[in-house]
Amino acid sequence: MSALTQAIDPPGDSVLEVSGVSVRGQRGWRLQEASLSVMPGEIHAVMGPNGAGKSTLLSVLSGTLEPDAGEILFDGHPLPAWCPGMLARRRGILPQETTVSFPLTAWEVAALGRLPHATPLEDPEIVRRAMHRMDVLHLAPQRYSDLSGGERQRVQMARVLAQVARPAPDPAAPVLRLDEPSSALDLRHQFELFERMRDEARAGSAILVILHDLNLAGRYADRLTLLHDGRVAAQGRPRDILDATILERVWGVRARVTPGAAGAPLQIHLLGPAHEPVRVG
Amino acid sequence: MSAVLERAGLAVEGQAPTGSEHPGSRQTRARYVTLALIPALGLVMIIGLLTGAVATSPRDLLVLLPGAGGDEWTRYVLLEVRLPRVVLGALVGAALGASGAALQGLFRNPLADPGLIGVAAGAAFAAVAVIVLGGTVLAPLVGWLGMAALPVAAFLGGLVTTLLVYRLASHQGQTAVATLLLAGIAINAIAGAGTGLLVYMADDQQLRTLTFWNMGSLAQAEWASLAVGAGLIALAFLVLPLAARGLNGMMLGENVARHLGFSVHRLKLLVIVMAALAVGSAVALSGIIGFVGLVVPHILRMAIGPDHRYLLPASALGGALLLVMADAFARVVVAPAELPIGLLTALVGGPFFLWLLLRMRGRLG
Numbered sequence: 354m355s356a357l358t359q360a361i362d363p364p365g366d367s368v369l370e371v372s373g374v375s376v377r378g379q380r381g382w383r384l385q386e387a388s389l390s391v392m393p394g395e396i397h398a399v400m401g402p403n404g405a406g407k408s409t410l411l412s413v414l415s416g417t418l419e420p421d422a423g424e425i426l427f428d429g430h431p432l433p434a435w436c437p438g439m440l441a442r443r444r445g446i447l448p449q450e451t452t453v454s455f456p457l458t459a460w461e462v463a464a465l466g467r468l469p470h471a472t473p474l475e476d477p478e479i480v481r482r483a484m485h486r487m488d489v490l491h492l493a494p495q496r497y498s499d500l501s502g503g504e505r506q507r508v509q510m511a512r513v514l515a516q517v518a519r520p521a522p523d524p525a526a527p528v529l530r531l532d533e534p535s536s537a538l539d540l541r542h543q544f545e546l547f548e549r550m551r552d553e554a555r556a557g558s559a560i561l562v563i564l565h566d567l568n569l570a571g572r573y574a575d576r577l578t579l580l581h582d583g584r585v586a587a588q589g590r591p592r593d594i595l596d597a598t599i600l601e602r603v604w605g606v607r608a609r610v611t612p613g614a615a616g617a618p619l620q621i622h623l624l625g626p627a628h629e630p631v632r633v634g
Numbered sequence: 635m636s637a638v639l640e641r642a643g644l645a646v647e648g649q650a651p652t653g654s655e656h657p658g659s660r661q662t663r664a665r666y667v668t669l670a671l672i673p674a675l676g677l678v679m680i681i682g683l684l685t686g687a688v689a690t691s692p693r694d695l696l697v698l699l700p701g702a703g704g705d706e707w708t709r710y711v712l713l714e715v716r717l718p719r720v721v722l723g724a725l726v727g728a729a730l731g732a733s734g735a736a737l738q739g740l741f742r743n744p745l746a747d748p749g750l751i752g753v754a755a756g757a758a759f760a761a762v763a764v765i766v767l768g769g770t771v772l773a774p775l776v777g778w779l780g781m782a783a784l785p786v787a788a789f790l791g792g793l794v795t796t797l798l799v800y801r802l803a804s805h806q807g808q809t810a811v812a813t814l815l816l817a818g819i820a821i822n823a824i825a826g827a828g829t830g831l832l833v834y835m836a837d838d839q840q841l842r843t844l845t846f847w848n849m850g851s852l853a854q855a856e857w858a859s860l861a862v863g864a865g866l867i868a869l870a871f872l873v874l875p876l877a878a879r880g881l882n883g884m885m886l887g888e889n890v891a892r893h894l895g896f897s898v899h900r901l902k903l904l905v906i907v908m909a910a911l912a913v914g915s916a917v918a919l920s921g922i923i924g925f926v927g928l929v930v931p932h933i934l935r936m937a938i939g940p941d942h943r944y945l946l947p948a949s950a951l952g953g954a955l956l957l958v959m960a961d962a963f964a965r966v967v968v969a970p971a972e973l974p975i976g977l978l979t980a981l982v983g984g985p986f987f988l989w990l991l992l993r994m995r996g997r998l999g
Contacts, residue, residue: 440895457940461658466894468895468896
């Protein structure tokens with residue numbers, strides 16, 4: 354993937370740039386000098402144990418939380434300087450949970466992704482394709498509230514895809530920001546979701562995804578940022594940074610990491626909690 | 635098209651059916667139902683014109699045409715008694731239906747009825763204050779605003795209560811149903827007590843004006859006050875559709891609406907001010923008529939789905955239709971006397987509300 358990514362976009366051309374972001378909480382720092390960048394064509398995973406600062410980072414990235422220090426650049430411009438409508442056409446956000454307040458059909462939920470756009474003629478086609486890609490097109494006439502947790506998550510994902518889909522060619526890369534998009538999915542749909550994300554990235558999207566599953570991250574993420582106690586503990590390609598030492602330091606678990614030979618994905622076997630969890634900070 | 639989509643990052647798999655709407659979309663139905671409500675309202679208004687103590691035939695409607703001759707008495711009954719009343723019913727019903735739909739969208743809750751959450755009671759309190767204190771404490775206001783004093787005061791009363799309820803019931807973008815309804819109970823009680831106090835202070839002539847307020851009635855219809863109220867309600871109707879797309883975004887929650895590019899703050903302000911304007915003007919014209927704003931959007935949401943681009947105009951038309959119909963019924967059912975229309979809507983709306991509560995019981999917690 355990395356080679357392909359570089360072929361499309363040279364590194365350094367990041368569409369989302371987080372630099373030195375700090376957020377103060379009631380008990381110390383929730384996020385401290387966190388920096389990361391997401392480039393068009395890459396899947397960038399953010400991982401970390403509970404309370405590591407992932408949610409804080411996401412709030413800052415979506416503009417709902419003002420950082421105490423640092424800056425976020427979206428396509429080279431500070432996030433607050435963006436016009437909300439323009440941003441909405443370029444950036445799709447999948448929250449961990451979405452409550453729908455009225456009895457909408459699955460189709461209607463996905464179609465809400467087209468709200469920021471003024472392209473009524475192409476819209477049904479875009480919504481249809483987005484739903485097809487998330488394997489929820491057959492659920493279109495059903496009530497959203499009648500769907501299972503995984504089906505709802507896929508419908509929401511279709512909504513996000515529909516939101517950033519562009520009927521006309523557009524050099525500006527869409528950015529997807531996904532918060533645990535596979536948490537409710539069965540195994541097959543987990544893989545399918547990330548295959549679709551890989552297609553999206555190939556087509557030029559920049560994808561930032563919060564993940565808990567180490568093996569999915571090892572298999573699909575081009576780059577990884579590990580958060581621990583509000584700080585960036587490690588950053589780089591999964592095969593370069595995921596090893597037994599860091600898993601024990603960050604998560605307090607024992608694991609055996611088998612590097613995949615020649616392009617095969619990383620295998621991570623969790624063995625259990627570490628006898629003496631190391632707490633940093 | 636497909637080549638374009640492919641370049642846009644959407645893989646092409648199979649051909650989409652073109653021309654027909656996808657199952658799951660209710661847009662076509664919403665459009666047809668909304669359009670069909672227009673002639674239905676026209677028909678009900680004609681029925682309303684022909685209903686009453688004085689016998690009239692459809693032929694008599696010709697006297698409404700300009701330059702038509704005809705019987706002077708029939709002309710008076712139709713033009714000065716029934717037509718203003720039918721127009722008033724349509725106007726008030728439309729105001730209540732549309733503001734109910736808008737408030738429910740904003741609160742993300744199908745139980746947010748302008749009557750239940752206390753908006754109408756706040757508006758009524760302010761209107762009663764103008765009637766009772768208009769000659770003394772509030773004389774400068776009445777002198778300055780003239781005929782508009784009543785609807786303007788009702789608007790301000792409604793606005794204050796809507797803001798208050800919103801503050802009380804919303805926390806971090808979520809509206810707790812229980813808090814919303816409890817806040818409504820409290821505000822209804824406070825405004826009701828205030829109104830009661832004013833009624834206690836009122837003289838005999840004011841009392842007669844006030845009695846219709848608590849039960850709601852369309853009997854006060856006359857062209858002059860109707861014109862002022864119609865202007866204010868029309869303003870709300872012109873502005874509210876601007877909130878439709880934002881309210882659609884709000885169906886996925888405040889944060890998602892923000893991510894979809896809507897200014898949630900501006901949306902709230904727009905809906906609250908316009909709903910208060912519509913409800914305030916309606917209350918100033920006809921007192922408190924409950925449950926129209928609850929029943930009409932709910933039934934229409936079941937029929938056409940919750941897309942506010944259609945739900946708002948359809949609820950206005952449906953509210954108008956319901957109230958004109960209810961008023962015609964109220965005038966004949968105990969003829970020659972008439973039922974207060976607020977009584978009638980409560981009689982129908984109350985059980986409907988209980989049924990809604992029963993259905994939502996699991997989610998209320």
